Amino acid sequence: MANPFRKNSGWSQFGLVFVISIIMMVVDSKTAWLNAPRNVMSVALTPIQYLASIPSSIGRLFTSSLTAEPDVQIAYDNLRNEYFKLKSETLLLRTLEEENQDLRALLDASERLKEKITLAELMDVNLDRDNHRISVGRGLRDRVYEGQAVIDDQGVIGQVTEVMPLSSIVVLITDPGHALPVQIERNGLRTIVYGTGSVGRLRVPFLNQNSDIKVGDVLISSGLGGRFPNGYPVAIIDDVKVIQDEKFIRVTAKPIAKLDRSNHVLLLSREKPKTRQAIIDSPESN
Amino acid sequence: MSPNTSRSSTSLFFAVALSSFIALVLTIVQLPAWLFHFWPDWIALVIIYWALISPGRVGPFVAFVIGTLLEVLFVRKFGVLGLGFATLAFIVNATHQQLRVLSIWQQMIFVGMLIAIFKLLTGWLYGIVSDFTITREYWFSLVGDVLIWPFAFILLEELRRKARIR
Incomplete structure (x- = not known):
């Protein structure tokens, strides 16, 4: 049996490891062959994640058991008020939705796709400080798929990049x-938003000098590219700098979603094409 | 191979496995925001220690295996951290005689330099294989590494004494 702890000349060992690493880098960045072994190993390493999540779950237990009753009462009242408000808005929404459907039918436009929402909890582990990614507790088991859009109650957070059996990795829009x-909510001007690497800042390149954009404009996802459904808020413009003699203006924006503070996120999934077909077909059969 | 060295080899294996396991847990523990960027690179410290103490047995290969485990935990591209840790272990192996005679203060400086080389190499490779840019915060963990090294060293010495590894 080969013993890795045997005495060995450093250079030959390092040369071997060097070649293996380079091969792994090339294979992993060009193909998906190494995903299966990664998934198997990630399940085997679950105990490490579990152990690492103990301190923060103990902290949460303490804060929840030490919260005073009046505070809980206030929180409950707030939630109830919010619930009734949202409930009444939903009533209105249903009539609007019907109206919208009728109008679209009149215009012969295609029906807006319905999205299914899955709630996912963030894992209590500090995934990676060098990349803007988070780990959520839903995986292959819950039919998460790569490229799925992720939002919270305020706006767009990011998209799923890596799906493992029990969890998946979400890359944030600030990466x-x-x-x-995206498009500007006020006038529908379409553009693209890039991450900068710092939380709380996005950049909007490729807008030329005569673009109609100003501080305070809301950017919503435009649905182009097919990954994100359209209409979800993404960011607010917080700085527009026009520099003479430069082709593009310098625009930065602030994400609306609580990228570094939310504990729960929502995964949006497209409904199966088959059921969509059924919805379209059903009025005709009536 | 005499039974004595073989037993020492087994206990070395368990000591390295145990300390890497603890380091992996410490690496992904959730932290308050102010500590986040200063949190040490625990795995790098553990690898430096073992490569320094038993250079003939803990070398690039062991470091590569531990680095690959970390890549699985972090869900990063394979190969980069493995190569980075292997390089780290290789440098420490080659210079272990010089590093061992240094005082703890001088060792702290050298640990900082070694991990800086490691971070530069891996940051650069990640720039090639994926979208990664080295930010200012990327280097903050060096402060944590240098400050925690004496304590990590003492704890690992204790572990080594308990496991009777020479």
């Missing part, structure tokens, strides 16, 4: 490698 097609 420097992330780009998201």
Whole structure:
């Protein structure tokens, strides 16, 4: 049996490891072959994640058991008020939805896709400080798929990049490698938002000098590209700098979603094409 | 191989496995925001220690295996951290005689330099294989590494004494 702890000359061992690493890098960045072994190993390493989540769950237990009763009462009242408000808004929403459907039918436009929402909890582990990613407790088991859009109660958070059996990885919109097609809510001007690598700042390049954009404009997802459904709030413009002699203006925006503070996120999934077909077909059969 | 060295080899295996396991847990423990960027690179410290103490047995290969485990936990691209830790172990192996005679203060400086080389190499490789940019906060963990090194060293010495590894 080969013993890795045997005495060995450093150079030959390092050379071997060097070659293996380079091969792994190339294979992993060009193909998906290493995903299966990664999934198997990630399940085997679940105890480590469990142990790492103990301190924060103990902290949560303490705060929840030490909360005073009046505070709980206030929180409960607030939630109830909010519930009734939202409930009444939903009543209105249903009539609006019907009206919208009729109008779309009149215009012969295609029906807006319905999204299914799955609630997911963030894992209590500090995933990675060098990348803007979070780990959520839903995986292959819950039919999460790569490219799924992730939102919270305020706006867009990011998208699923990596799906493992029990959890999945979400890349945030502030990651420097992330780009998201958006449009300005006020006038429908379409553009793309890029992450910068710092939480709380996005950049909006490629807007030329005569674009109609100003501080305070809300950017919503435009649905182009097919990953994010349209209409979800993404960011608010917080700085517009026009520099003479430069082709594009410098625009930065602030994400609306609580990227670093939410404990729960929502995964949006498209309904199966088959059921969508059934919805379209049903009025005709009537 | 005499039975004595083989037993020492087994206990070395368990000591390395135990300390890496604890380091992996410490790496992903959830932290308050002010500590987040200063949290040490525990795995790097553990690898430096073992590569320094038993250079013939803990070398690039062991470091590569531990680095691959960390890549699975972090869900990053395979190969980069493995290569980075292997390089770290290789440098420490090659210079262990010089590093061992240093005082603890001088060791702290050298640990900072070694981990800086490791972070530079891995940051650069991540820039090639994925979208990654080295930010200012990326280097903050060096402060944590240097400050925690004496304590980590004493604790690991204690572990080594208990496990009777020479």
